[in-house]
Every structure is written in C-alpha cells, then in structure tokens.
Amino acid sequence: MLTGMATQTASSRPLSDAVIARVTGLVNSSGATTVINTPFTGEPLATVPLSTAEDVERAYAKARAAQRAWALLSPAERAKPVLRFVDEFIARRDEILDILQWETGKARRHAFEEFLDVTLGPLYYARRAPKLLAPKRRQGAFPLAVKTYEYRQPKGVIGVITPWNYPISMGVGDTIPALLAGNAVVHKPDTQTALSVLWCVDLMIECGLPRDLWQVVVGDPAELGDPLIGEADYIAFTGSTRAGRLIAEKAAPRLIGYSLELGGKNPMIVLEDADLVKAARGAVRACFSNAGQLCISIERLLVHEKVHDEFLAKFAAETKAMKLGSSLDFEPQMGSLTYPRQLEAVTAHVEQAVEAGATVVAGGRARPDLGPLFYEPTILTGVTTEMDLCANETFGPVVSVYKFATEEEAIERANDTHYGLNASVWTRNLARGRRVGSRLQAGTVNVNEGYGSAMASHDAPMGGMKQSGVGRRHGAEGLLKYTEAQTLATTQYMELDAPPGVPYAKYVDLLTTSLKTLKRLRLK
Structure with missing residues (x-):
C-alpha cells in the first residue's frame, strides 16, 4: 500500500517579505498583481507582479540597450559572473530547494535534480564558451590566396519562454548560454514558478551580470505571446506541442529562428x-x-x-x-x-x-x-x-x-x-x-x-524528434543556436577575375588546370 508521510513543511514561507519584494521587483510590471499558492496546501505563497504587452516592449528596449555593451566583451569576460553564480548557487542550495518545493510541490530529491542541472549546465558553458565562440579558420577558396574565417555573432535579444515543471532547469539552462553568446534575454517564466527564476536572476545580478541584460515578464501567454515573439531575434521555448506549433507559426513571417522542446510519450x-x-x-x-x-x-x-x-x-x-x-x-x-x-x-x-x-x-x-x-x-x-x-x-x-x-x-x-x-x-x-x-x-x-x-x-545535445521539438539544448548546439554564423574571407596575391590583358577564355582554362592540380595534390 502506498504510504503517505506526515506533512512537515516549514511553518513559514521559504523567503522573507523583504526578499520577495526585492526579487519580484525585477518583473517588468505596470502594477497589476496575482497571488500564487503552494500546491502542498493550496494556501497563498506570494504576490507576483503581472506584465502587460507594453511592459514586454519596454523590457525589450532595456535589453537591447544593455546588449550592445555586453556583446563587445570577450566570452571569457562574459563567463565571469556565471562562474561566480555557480559558486553562490551551490552555497545557497537549501534556500533554492525550499523555494522550488513550495512553488511546485515536488519532492526535495527532485528539486535537487534541478539544483544539479543548474550547477552543471552553466558551469559547462562558462568553461567552454570562449573556445566555442572563438573565430575558426576554414579552408579558403584557393590555397594561400584566400584565407577564410568563421565568426559567431550574437543574434541580439532572445525571447525565452519556460514552463512550471522544472522552472530553473529550463529557465537558467536556456538563458545562460544565450547570455554567454553575447545576447540579452527577455524571459517569461510560468507565473506559478516565477519566484525561483527571479531568485536566480537576482543572484546573477549580485554576481556581476548587468542589471538590464536578463529581463523578466510574467503573465498570461495570450496577452504576452505576440509581443514576446514580435520583438525577439530568436525564441527558445519549452512546453506543449500545441503551444510550440503556435510559436512556429508566429515566428515564420518574421523569419526568426527558434528552438522548441515539446511533449513526449x-x-x-x-x-x-x-x-x-x-x-x-x-x-x-x-x-x-x-x-x-x-x-x-x-x-x-x-x-x-x-x-x-x-x-x-x-x-x-x-x-x-x-x-x-x-x-x-x-x-x-x-x-x-x-x-x-x-x-x-x-x-x-x-x-x-x-x-x-x-x-x-x-x-x-x-x-x-x-x-x-x-x-x-x-x-x-x-x-x-x-x-x-x-x-x-x-x-x-x-x-x-x-x-x-x-x-x-x-x-x-x-x-x-x-x-x-x-x-x-x-x-x-x-x-x-x-x-x-x-x-x-x-x-x-x-x-x-x-x-x-x-x-x-x-x-x-538534448531535444526531440518528430513532434517533440525542433533544435537542441546542451552541447555545442545549445550555445551556437543563439549566434549567427558569419564567414569572413580575405584575398591576396590574386583577383577572382581575369587579370588585365588575359582573355577570359584563357583565364577559364588556367583555373580549370589549377582545379585539376589541387585535386591531384589533395588540396581540394
């Protein structure tokens, strides 16, 4: 027979009124609020500000302004607040576990799985972002004459939409690589689990992240969805397959990219x-x-x-x-x-x-x-x-x-x-x-x-096939999806056209002979 354990939840909320006021103050809001309840008892847990479509637009404006300076920093510099965040996050383990349990109702051992993910994921990207984002030499069109490089440029401002079931695993896990890639983020967590996300944003700011770089909006997807997608340069979404299809439809006319981790059976x-x-x-x-x-x-x-x-x-x-x-x-x-x-x-x-x-x-x-x-x-x-x-x-x-x-x-x-x-x-x-x-x-x-x-x-990489999603989180792709690949080629010693005085037909024969030689020497 399944056994139930006596309820031993703490007699008070996991955060003081002062801390709740500070972290909820990070929400872009025009003043409306809602009360979230703890699933354990159904009793009120906290009052959370709500955002409007206009608040979303203001969040994007602040994020874009902050992103310009952030993108100029080296990946190694951008990694410094993330590494400090990991240390502080570990030090405050029990605090975040309490918050996760109170707002989701999950068992502590499952909250700890989130804790592990939010420790290991950001640490992985903070260590590897400088190498993944470094310019890479690629084979040029012609040896010696053309030198070609691949650069990775940030997309701009990423719209991140995350669910209630693993709020910081998805929220922090999707946001950190976007930030390390040089982007800003406008993040809409689920209202029920906004406290844990806001706690992490507050901690990141404490660890040195520029205040406006990670913007948070909270509210009804029906009201916030259009401006969230309409202002974004890329969308990262975790949720249902039905909602994922709607996001893809709204992103398509703007020709912006997206990654979608959706449902499963x-x-x-x-x-x-x-x-x-x-x-x-x-x-x-x-x-x-x-x-x-x-x-x-x-x-x-x-x-x-x-x-x-x-x-x-x-x-x-x-x-x-x-x-x-x-x-x-x-x-x-x-x-x-x-x-x-x-x-x-x-x-x-x-x-x-x-x-x-x-x-x-x-x-x-x-x-x-x-x-x-x-x-x-x-x-x-x-x-x-x-x-x-x-x-x-x-x-x-x-x-x-x-x-x-x-x-x-x-x-x-x-x-x-x-x-x-x-x-x-x-x-x-x-x-x-x-x-x-x-x-x-x-x-x-x-x-x-x-x-x-x-x-x-x-x-x-982690993600879904078929109707379980598009794109991947984790691995190199989990970071590089937030960038635009740019090819830069420099040319010297030759022109990609017939030299003066050389008939074009003769130039074509010379290039054809060169191609045969390059193939024979396995240079192409």
Whole structure:
C-alpha cells in the first residue's frame, strides 16, 4: 500500500517579505498583481507582479540597450559572473530547494535534480564558451590566396519562454548560454514558478551580470505571446506541442529562428536479459520523478513476454512502497502535482481507461489526505488504442505496461507515436542496448537508466524528434543556436577575375588546370 508521510513543511514561507519584494521587483510590471499558492496546501505563497504587452516592449528596449555593451566583451569576460553564480548557487542550495518545493510541490530529491542541472549546465558553458565562440579558420577558396574565417555573432535579444515543471532547469539552462553568446534575454517564466527564476536572476545580478541584460515578464501567454515573439531575434521555448506549433507559426513571417522542446510519450523497453530488480527500481524513477511532470519521463513500458509477469510484480511492489509527502527533507519519493488542471487531466485519463477495460495494478486515486493535488503513482495494464492514455501525453504519475514478443516488435511499438523525445532500454548487454537504442526515434536514449544519464550529459545535445521539438539544448548546439554564423574571407596575391590583358577564355582554362592540380595534390 502506498504510504503517505506526515506533512512537515516549514511553518513559514521559504523567503522573507523583504526578499520577495526585492526579487519580484525585477518583473517588468505596470502594477497589476496575482497571488500564487503552494500546491502542498493550496494556501497563498506570494504576490507576483503581472506584465502587460507594453511592459514586454519596454523590457525589450532595456535589453537591447544593455546588449550592445555586453556583446563587445570577450566570452571569457562574459563567463565571469556565471562562474561566480555557480559558486553562490551551490552555497545557497537549501534556500533554492525550499523555494522550488513550495512553488511546485515536488519532492526535495527532485528539486535537487534541478539544483544539479543548474550547477552543471552553466558551469559547462562558462568553461567552454570562449573556445566555442572563438573565430575558426576554414579552408579558403584557393590555397594561400584566400584565407577564410568563421565568426559567431550574437543574434541580439532572445525571447525565452519556460514552463512550471522544472522552472530553473529550463529557465537558467536556456538563458545562460544565450547570455554567454553575447545576447540579452527577455524571459517569461510560468507565473506559478516565477519566484525561483527571479531568485536566480537576482543572484546573477549580485554576481556581476548587468542589471538590464536578463529581463523578466510574467503573465498570461495570450496577452504576452505576440509581443514576446514580435520583438525577439530568436525564441527558445519549452512546453506543449500545441503551444510550440503556435510559436512556429508566429515566428515564420518574421523569419526568426527558434528552438522548441515539446511533449513526449516516452517508451521504456525491458528486454528479456535485463536485470529485473534494477529495471523495476529504474522504472520508478523514470515514471514518477516529479510526479511524472517531466517531458522526458516514461509513460509507456514495453516488457518482453518472458519476463513480463516477474517484472510487473517487482515494479508494482516498488511503486506501492513509495513514500509520498510534502516534507522539506529527502524522505518522500514523490510529491504533489503542481496545478489543479494536472490533477484533473491525470484523473480523467485513468478513469477513462478503467471504464474502457484497463486494469489498475497500483495506485489509481487522488490522495487529498496528503494535500489537495496529490495523486498516487499509478500502473495500468490492458491499455488499448481507443483510450486517451494510450497515445496522448498524460504528464502525471501514470504509466501503462505492455507485452512484446520480439526485439523488432518492441522497436516498432516504441516508435509508433507522433512524439520522439526520450527513450530507455534495459539489458545486461550494453552493445545490444546501444544497437536497439540507436534505432529508436528519440532525441535522447538511455540504456539502463530512464532519463538522467542523457539529461546530465551536458556535452551532448538534448531535444526531440518528430513532434517533440525542433533544435537542441546542451552541447555545442545549445550555445551556437543563439549566434549567427558569419564567414569572413580575405584575398591576396590574386583577383577572382581575369587579370588585365588575359582573355577570359584563357583565364577559364588556367583555373580549370589549377582545379585539376589541387585535386591531384589533395588540396581540394
């Protein structure tokens, strides 16, 4: 039976009134406000200023003014406040963990995953930005005569739009490389989780980032969306596939670039040679981290028929033993959902599936005794294509389990989705795991882990295939996408035209002979 832990949340808010006033003062706002509540209890947490379309325009104006001087600094100079931020962020770990728990309702161990990401990601880019952004020599048109260089110029002001489920992992993670590339940022975090983002902005300013370089606006996407996209030189968005399509449509007439990390219906394949004990424990992490409110979490479990029953029994036992709670320590294995709408969506998916014939193996009900938005980690079998749960993203602590007979069938079923964000393969044979994983249509694939290994590999790109997104974060692309590639070529010793007195036909013959020689000498 799933256990609930006594609520041990702190008796006061994670930030004092003075600190809340200081960080919320960073929002570009004309005066309107809203109250955000903590998911743990539904009680008020803080009053947050709201922005208007005019506030967005003013934010862009301030960002553009600040960006001109920032772009003139070397990448090494731009990295200095980021490196100081990492040190201060680590030193104030418990403060930010408290804020994340209070505003999202997540368990502390999942807030710590965000903490790790916001430590490792900025550190990776601060160390590597100078080399990635340095001018690079490229092969010229003709040896000696033409010297060609590739420069990376900042795009200008980046519009960053981030969600509520991992507010600083996405918010800081997308903003830092944009800043290091020489850009300014106008950032719209989700209103519910604006406090953690504003806390990070405040800390970056304390560490030396120019005040106007990272602008924040907060409010309704319906009101702020058009000016956010209409003023941006590039858009970085994390959220739903539906919203991603709208952003792409609005960006297209302006011919600006964008990166979109969108939804997923991520599969986990348990092959017949997997370590079932480790796979069952790994499935708990993969499916129920942050109460399943993670775009790369697993929602479909494909298990070989030879080990299906044994695996399911182990997985169900692990799931039923999970500790749920809202305490500000590392004991709970799962916290609360964040929004009432998520609770409604999860409940609807499970109830519709059960009414249509699916079987609940574990969980399957809300837990108002623990808090208004708690829902048990839930395992279902017998899920079929007519059920919403089968193909649509649930974004909650719910997973469906299916049997397969052959490796080919598992790959085909894993790929049978419009999404392609993340996948997981479990096997004792790592070579087999890589072979199967390389055939999965997903931007990240983990062997013997659910999502963390690929997510934490900041030197490798992360993003989605198919309707799970466009572009990548992490790796070189996560920084260079915020730049314009510029080619600069210098010419000496020759003209790219017939010299005076040389007939053009003769000039063409000379160039043709030169091309043959260059090919023979492997200079081209």
